[in-house]
Amino acid sequence: xxxxxxxxxxxxxxxxxxxxxxxxxxxxxxxxxxxxxxxxxxxxxxxxxxxxxxxxxxxxxxxxxxxxxxxxxxxxxxxxxxxxxxxxxxxxxxxxxxxxxxxxxxxxxxxxxxxxxxxxxxxxxxxxxxxxxxxxxxxxxxxxxxxxxxxxxxxxxxxxxxxxxxxxxxxxxxxxxxxxxxxxxxxxxxxxxxxxxxxxxxxxxxxxxxxxxxxxxxxxxxxxxxxxxxxxxxxxxxxxxxxxxxxxxxxxxxxxxxxxxxxxxxxxxxxxxxxxxxxxxxxxxxxxxxxxxxxxxxxxxxxxxxxxxxxxxxxxxxxxxxxxxxxxxxxxxxxxxxxxxxxxxxxxxxxxxxxxxxxxxxxxxxxxxxxxxxxxxxxxxxxxxxxxxxxxxxxxxxxxxxxxxxxxxxxxxxxxxxxxxxxxxxxxxxxxxxxxxxxxxxxxxxxxxxxxxxxxxxxxxxxx
Amino acid sequence: xxxxxxxxxxxxxxxxxxxxxxxxxxxxxxxxxxxxxxxxxxxxxxxxxxxxxxxxxxxxxxxxxxxxxxxxxxxxxxxxxxxxxxxxxxxxxxxxxxxxxxxxxxxxxxxxxxxxxxxxxxxxxxxxxxxxxxxxxxxxxxxxxxxxxxxxxxxxxxxxxxxxxxxxxxxxxxxxxxxxxxxxxxxxxxxxxxxxxxxxxxxxxxxxxxxxxxxxxxxxxxxxxxxxxxxxxxxxxxxxxxxxxxxxxxxxxxxxxxxxxxxxxxxxxxxxxxxxxxxxxxxxxxxxxxxxxxxxxxxxxxxxxxxxxxxxxxxxxxxxxxxxxxxxxxxxxxxxxxxxxxxxxxxxxxxxxxxxxxxxxxxxxxxxxxxxxxxxxxxxxxxxxxxxxxxxxxxxxxxxxxxxxxxxxxxxxxxxxxxxxxxx
Numbered sequence: 001x002x003x004x005x006x007x008x009x010x011x012x013x014x015x016x017x018x019x020x021x022x023x024x025x026x027x028x029x030x031x032x033x034x035x036x037x038x039x040x041x042x043x044x045x046x047x048x049x050x051x052x053x054x055x056x057x058x059x060x061x062x063x064x065x066x067x068x069x070x071x072x073x074x075x076x077x078x079x080x081x082x083x084x085x086x087x088x089x090x091x092x093x094x095x096x097x098x099x100x101x102x103x104x105x106x107x108x109x110x111x112x113x114x115x116x117x118x119x120x121x122x123x124x125x126x127x128x129x130x131x132x133x134x135x136x137x138x139x140x141x142x143x144x145x146x147x148x149x150x151x152x153x154x155x156x157x158x159x160x161x162x163x164x165x166x167x168x169x170x171x172x173x174x175x176x177x178x179x180x181x182x183x184x185x186x187x188x189x190x191x192x193x194x195x196x197x198x199x200x201x202x203x204x205x206x207x208x209x210x211x212x213x214x215x216x217x218x219x220x221x222x223x224x225x226x227x228x229x230x231x232x233x234x235x236x237x238x239x240x241x242x243x244x245x246x247x248x249x250x251x252x253x254x255x256x257x258x259x260x261x262x263x264x265x266x267x268x269x270x271x272x273x274x275x276x277x278x279x280x281x282x283x284x285x286x287x288x289x290x291x292x293x294x295x296x297x298x299x300x301x302x303x304x305x306x307x308x309x310x311x312x313x314x315x316x317x318x319x320x321x322x323x324x325x326x327x328x329x330x331x332x333x334x335x336x337x338x339x340x341x342x343x344x345x346x347x348x349x350x351x352x353x354x355x356x357x358x359x360x361x362x363x364x365x366x367x368x369x370x371x372x373x374x375x376x377x378x379x380x381x382x383x384x385x386x387x388x389x390x391x392x393x394x395x396x397x398x399x400x401x402x403x404x405x406x407x408x409x410x411x412x413x414x415x416x417x418x419x420x421x422x423x424x425x426x427x428x429x430x431x432x433x434x435x436x437x438x439x440x441x442x443x444x445x446x447x448x449x450x451x452x453x454x455x456x457x458x459x460x461x462x463x464x
Numbered sequence: 465x466x467x468x469x470x471x472x473x474x475x476x477x478x479x480x481x482x483x484x485x486x487x488x489x490x491x492x493x494x495x496x497x498x499x500x501x502x503x504x505x506x507x508x509x510x511x512x513x514x515x516x517x518x519x520x521x522x523x524x525x526x527x528x529x530x531x532x533x534x535x536x537x538x539x540x541x542x543x544x545x546x547x548x549x550x551x552x553x554x555x556x557x558x559x560x561x562x563x564x565x566x567x568x569x570x571x572x573x574x575x576x577x578x579x580x581x582x583x584x585x586x587x588x589x590x591x592x593x594x595x596x597x598x599x600x601x602x603x604x605x606x607x608x609x610x611x612x613x614x615x616x617x618x619x620x621x622x623x624x625x626x627x628x629x630x631x632x633x634x635x636x637x638x639x640x641x642x643x644x645x646x647x648x649x650x651x652x653x654x655x656x657x658x659x660x661x662x663x664x665x666x667x668x669x670x671x672x673x674x675x676x677x678x679x680x681x682x683x684x685x686x687x688x689x690x691x692x693x694x695x696x697x698x699x700x701x702x703x704x705x706x707x708x709x710x711x712x713x714x715x716x717x718x719x720x721x722x723x724x725x726x727x728x729x730x731x732x733x734x735x736x737x738x739x740x741x742x743x744x745x746x747x748x749x750x751x752x753x754x755x756x757x758x759x760x761x762x763x764x765x766x767x768x769x770x771x772x773x774x775x776x777x778x779x780x781x782x783x784x785x786x787x788x789x790x791x792x793x794x795x796x797x798x799x800x801x802x803x804x805x806x807x808x809x810x811x812x813x814x815x816x817x818x819x820x821x822x823x824x825x826x827x828x829x830x831x832x833x834x835x836x837x838x839x840x841x842x843x844x845x846x847x848x849x850x851x852x853x854x855x856x857x858x859x860x861x862x863x864x865x866x867x868x869x870x871x872x873x874x875x876x877x878x879x880x881x882x883x884x885x886x887x888x
Contacts, residue, residue, distance in 0.1 A: 199754045202806050228805010232754040235587065235811070245588045251843070254587075407644065407660060414749050415513060417590055420645065428646035429636070429696045430659025432680055459680055 018361045023059065026366035033058045036371060039464035040328050041065055041360060042139030044384030047452075062360060065140035066178065066353055076136030082395040083124040083131075085117065086166035090192075091273035093117065093163050098269055118163075122156050125165045126400035126410040133383040134399075144177035144356070145169065146379060147327050149411075152188045152241060153418030154197040156411040161197050164273075165411055168193035181320055181350035182311035185241065189307060190275040192266045198233035198416060201266040203258060205229070205283035212263070212279035212299055227281075234258035236416045238310065247315035253290055259283040260294060260302035317345035321355060323421075328359050330373045331422045337364040372463045375423040378406030378438075380464060385439055385456055389448060402438045407431055435462060504788050504865050505735055507744045507778075508611065508649070509728075510596075511771070511795035513751035514589060516809050517816035518801060518847060519764055520562070521576050521829070525555030528836035532802045536759045536809070547760035552576070556829045560760050561768040564776035568820060572827035573779070573786070575819040575887050579831050580851040581797055585843070587811035589752070592796035597649035599854055599874050606875050611743050612652030614861050615639050617870045636699040640734060641745040642727040649745060657699050662708045662730050665700050706737045717781035720773045724748040728778040735782060735789070742865070751795060755806040779820060787822035790864045790888060792856070798847050801836055813846035817856060819887050823864070830885040855883040863888045 028036060034053040038045040041062065053061045064071060080086075096114055100107075129149075133142045149169055156162040172191040176184035188194050195201040204227045205211045234257035238249045263282030267274050277300040286296040290313070294305050310316055321341035325333035341358045348354045359365060376384060382402045403410060407426065408419045420426050439456055448456075455461055523529050524540035538559055541551035549557025550566050556578065558566055568574035584601035586592050595601040599610035615638055639656035641647050646658040659665060681697035708726075711733045719725040727746040734741050750767050757764045775793075779786055794817050799809035814834075820826070834840050834848035842848040858879050861867040869879055 199806065199808075202755065204805055206805065230754055230804055230806050230808070231810045232752075239588050239590075245586075245591050251587060415589065415752065424646070424651070425648075426645045428641070428658035429681075429700055430657070430661075430664040431646075432696070433659075433665045433700055435680065462680065 018059065022361075022363065025363065027363075027368045028366050028371055030054060030058065032371060033366060036366065037062060037360070039384070040365075040374075041143060043133045043143065043380060044387045044464070046387045047390040059361065062140075062357075065138070066357055068138035068141040068178065071137050073137045076132050076138060076142075079131035079135045079395070080128055083128045085120050085124050086128060090160075090163040090167065091269045093121070094160055094269035094273055097160075121165075122162045123397045123400065125156070125162065125169070126403070127395060127397060128166075129169070129410050130379065130383060130386075130400050130403060131395055133379065134386045140356075141174065141177055143327075144352075145174050147323070148177050148184060149173050150413075150418040150421075151323060152184075152194065153413050153416055154193045154411060155414050155416075157414065158197055161193055162411070164191065164193035164196070167191070176352075178353040178356065179351075181316070181345070181352055182307065184352070185307050185311055186304070188241070189237070189261075189264070189303065192273060192275065194233070195264060195266050195275070198236055199230045200233035200261055200264055202281075203228075203230035203233070203262050204281040205259070205262050209259070209283045209285050212282045212284050212297075229255070229258050229262065229283075231255065231258045234261060237261075240417055242310040242319060243313055243315040244319040247313070247319070249290060256287045256289045257306050259285070260287050260289065260298075260306045263300065264303050311350055314342070314346060317342040317350070320345055320350070320352070321359075324356060325359050326421050328356075329362075329365050329370050331424070334364050337362055372460070374464050375427055376462060376464050377419070377421075377426075378403045378408040379410065381406065381435065381462070382438065384461070384464070388456060388461075389452060406434055406438055504790075505742060505744065505785075506611075506614075506860065506865055507731060507746075507789060507791045509775070509791065509793045510593075510647070510649070510745070510747040511751050511793065512589075512593060512747050512749045513753075513795070514592070514797050514799055514811060515751040515767075515795040515815065516753060516757060516764060517578075517795070517798035517814070519757075519759075520559055520768065521578055521816040522549040522557045522559060523555065523578070523833065523836065524549050524557050526833070526836045528801075528838075532836060534803070535807050536757055536803045538760055553829055555833075559765065559768050561765040562772040564772040565818070565820075568776065568779060569827055573820055573822060573824055575824050575826040575885075576829050577817045577819065577831045577851060577856060577885065577887075578829055579814045579834050579847055579849060580817050580856060581813065581815040581849055581853055583849060583852055585813065587797065587813075589796055589811075594648055596794060596796050596853060597647060597651075599857055600876065603876055608652030609647065609649035610857060610861075610873065611639060611649045611745060612654050612656060613873050614865060614867055615654035615656070615743065616652065617861075617867050617873050636696055637702060637740045639743045639745070640703075640731075640739075640741050642730060643745065643747045647745055647747065655696070655699075657696065657703070659700075659703070661726060662703060662706055662733075665704045702739055703734075706733060706739065708733065713777065713781040715780045715783050717777040718773075719777040719781075720770050722770045722774070724770055725774040725777070728774045729781070732778055732781040735785060753799070753808050754804065754810060755808040757808045775818075775820065784822075786820075790819060790821040790824060790860055792860060793818040793820075794853065800845050801841055801847055802845065813842040814849040815847075817853070819856070819860070821864070821888065824888055825886055830887060851885065852877075852883065854879075855885065856887065859884040859887055 026033065034050050035045065037058060038049055038053060100111060100114060133146065136142050154161055154168065156165060168191050172187035176187055206229050207227060231254050235254045237257065238247065238253065239245045243249055263278045265276050265278045265281060267276040279299065282299060284297055287294040287302065289306055289309055292309050294302050298305065318338065321338045322333065325338055325341060329337065337359065341355050344358045345355050364370060382399055386399060400410065404412060413419055519536065519538055522538045524538065530537045539548040541548050541557050547560055550560060550563060551557050552569060556576070565574055582592060582595050582601045584592065584595050597609045598606045600606035636655035636657045639650055639654065641650050641656065641658040642661060643658055644660060650656040650658060708730055713719065713729060713732065719729040724746065731744045731746060734744065748771060753764050756762065775791065778791070782789055795815050797811065797813055798815035799812040801812065804810050832850040834850050838844065840848060854874050854877050858874060861873060862869055867873060
């Protein structure tokens with residue numbers, strides 16, 4: 001026990017792999033471990049992957065996956081490049097929409113073309129995610145993109161959100177999944193996708209509070225922007241993104257956080273459509289957030305201070321540890337593991353790489369109880385089926401449609417809590433039925449040998 | 465009666481789709497039990513996202529209402545009609561987009577309840593939905609749903625008989641949810657079935673895959689398919705035989721062409737198919753109107769139009785059967801009394817519910833009105849609560865469904881008939 005604790009602290013500082021003793025004590029055989037890591041830290045094994053991981057060594061393979069920037073990934077990049085519409089400037093499409101609305105006349109052809117492009121963006125975002133999950137060599141990174149994009153869930157069906165999704169995933173989520181949680185949180189808080197989705201872009205100081213607007217005819221926030229506080233983002237920021245619902249905040253904190261974040265907004269399409277701080281909307285008064293005083297007049301930095309407070313909070317450490325352990329270990333992860341992972345979060349200032357490492361090299365991760373204990377989510381099921389067949393990534397809308405048909409379309413969760421990770425919350429009798437229908441046509445896409453087909457159709461393939 | 469319906473419309477189909485004798489025997493027994501419990505059906509409809517009760521059941525008679533809602537308030541009724549509240553009793557009105565429900569009120573079938581909801585002061589959607597579905601506000605240790613407990617309590621006796629007759633378990637078709645996810649309200653010991661639609665159960669690739677489906681259910685542990693795997697497999701086989709394409713609603717009922725409309729249409733079909741369903745559940749989202757919620761028209765109005773016309777179609781479609789059916793609508797909490805800075809509303813407290821049925825004491829707004837004056841508001845901002853939702857659930861569960869008045873139904877809640885509103 002003492003040894004394990006010492007090893008843990010050591011690992012957190014210098015990032016070494018677990019001790020020889022810890023590896024020897026794992027409950028799973030080496031073959032099982034290879035399969036386990038490919039099903040948990042990757043979207044399943046491709047033909048030959050099991051041998052490769054065994055040859056390389058389980059722990060060396062994990063260590064490699066924890067450093068995605070060192071893994072060459074031509075296939076993942078190719079998959080992403082298959083969707084040129086995602087490289088387009090979202091502001092350009094927004095400008096086109098605005099121009100058409102401002103009376104470019106009832107040009108039905110232009111209208112139809114615009115709508116087609118708009119729909120194409122939505123489909124491409126879903127397909128690109130699946131294509132990268134299927135083909136990227138940086139598998140752990142893609143698993144974590146899936147996890148954090150769902151933790152910071154936004155809905156493609158609300159307003160222009162879908163136009164911001166490619167940037168959201170590429171700029172706010174993917175670069176930070178193995179970095180510091182504070183950076184991930186900050187990138188999301190600045191993203192137009194989240195600012196629009198949870199309404200913060202138009203939250204403004206209540207009329208009773210002073211703003212930073214200059215006296216002379218302060219520039220308005222935008223066309224027809226009414227004034228007043230909107231609590232939507234502030235509440236979900238604490239409830240879902242950081243502290244958790246029992247994390248110890250009050251309705252008063254919600255209001256104070258909302259006040260601090262007033263002015264964090266979105267530039268107009270003409271201005272590029274990115275993040276902008278609007279002093280005229282910002283509540284310039286003093287705020288007290290979770291007992292911490294934020295002095296008056298802080299402007300844009302008020303929001304940064306709020307994110308600092310939240311990212312540092314022990315409840316956030318716990319929330320992050322639980323979220324990761326639930327994904328990697330089991331639906332109801334062992335409390336002792338959550339405690340250790342949360343301690344690593346606190347000790348390392350929220351270094352996600354170290355928290356993930358703690359979890360995926362733990363005895364609990366390599367335990368008998370954890371093995372095959374998770375049911376594959378729709379994305380995991382479809383991606384793992386495509387990987388198992390060993391055929392090229394499917395860049396047609398068909399594969400992504402299969403994910404949607406199984407009930408969890410990417411960026412398709414209307415409310416901000418995202419798709420549930422705990423299988424008892426989503427795996428209904430109906431959902432089980434659909435899992436057959438979806439795999440059958442996918443399995444028919446390429447010439448399958450009998451053993452691959454048998455594997456896809458086995459009940460065991462439903463689990464990971 | 466129910467058994468005859470079941471045997472006539474169900475059993476033949478059941479035999480032809482190859483159900484096991486064990487399942488058939490239990491299904492027949494259930495139909496019998498159902499007859500014993502008077503063949504009642506409860507249909508629960510959940511508005512996820514916190515519907516703005518003050519614009520659903522509009523207290524236009526409260527002097528503070530329009531002052532709190534200068535841009536989104538619903539105008540008081542007038543003789544001209546139009547974009548105004550539909551008068552119910554001179555104080556409350558229905559949102560104009562709920563016009564399809566107004567005739568039900570006139571006929572005494574619709575009982576709106578004002579200022580009802582959860583005594584928990586949480587403003588978290590997800591906690592509040594859990595609390596409403598477990599009917600155990602602020603008690604997170606209670607994990608099972610109250611509709612599941614209702615199935616257990618209402619047939620403790622029947623369960624015992626079934627257990628002796630057929631081994632273990634009961635028919636999963638007593639509780640059917642048409643929802644995106646398996647709802648917490650159905651979690652618990654009694655097996656239930658959740659699906660997005662009847663179409664979801666179709667096996668598209670021919671006969672061989674149906675066999676695989678059975679294997680799949682067997683392979684899924686009981687906790688994953690919310691009951692015994694073989695029961696779930698057989699239950700879905702029964703449901704696959706209920707073909708939504710061939711269904712023709714009765715009495716010219718027109719369901720809106722929406723997910724919610726389709727779900728209620730399939731619930732009507734399931735009621736009539738006699739598959740042994742006692743409780744149906746469906747949910748509908750889109751109520752979280754923080755921005756531009758609109759007034760007589762707009763975002764909320766569109767949601768209400770869909771909501772009201774789907775329910776009106778369900779009532780019309782079920783016709784005479786409504787004598788044995790109660791429809792109960794709910795949402796996790798209401799919204800702030802005062803509109804926010806974006807012509808929307810933030811999270812609030814007390815809400816509104818509708819109880820609809822042939823035996824319902826409708827034509828009257830139930831519940832005590834707490835008022836909207838500043839000092840009357842909950843925490844100075846929200847509609848206060850005067851009726852605990854458990855009083856409504858308890859009355860419907862016992863009076864309509866015939867459940868025993870068991871402590872087990874609402875943990876930590878002293879069920880007291882004096883709290884009941886006289887709804888059924």
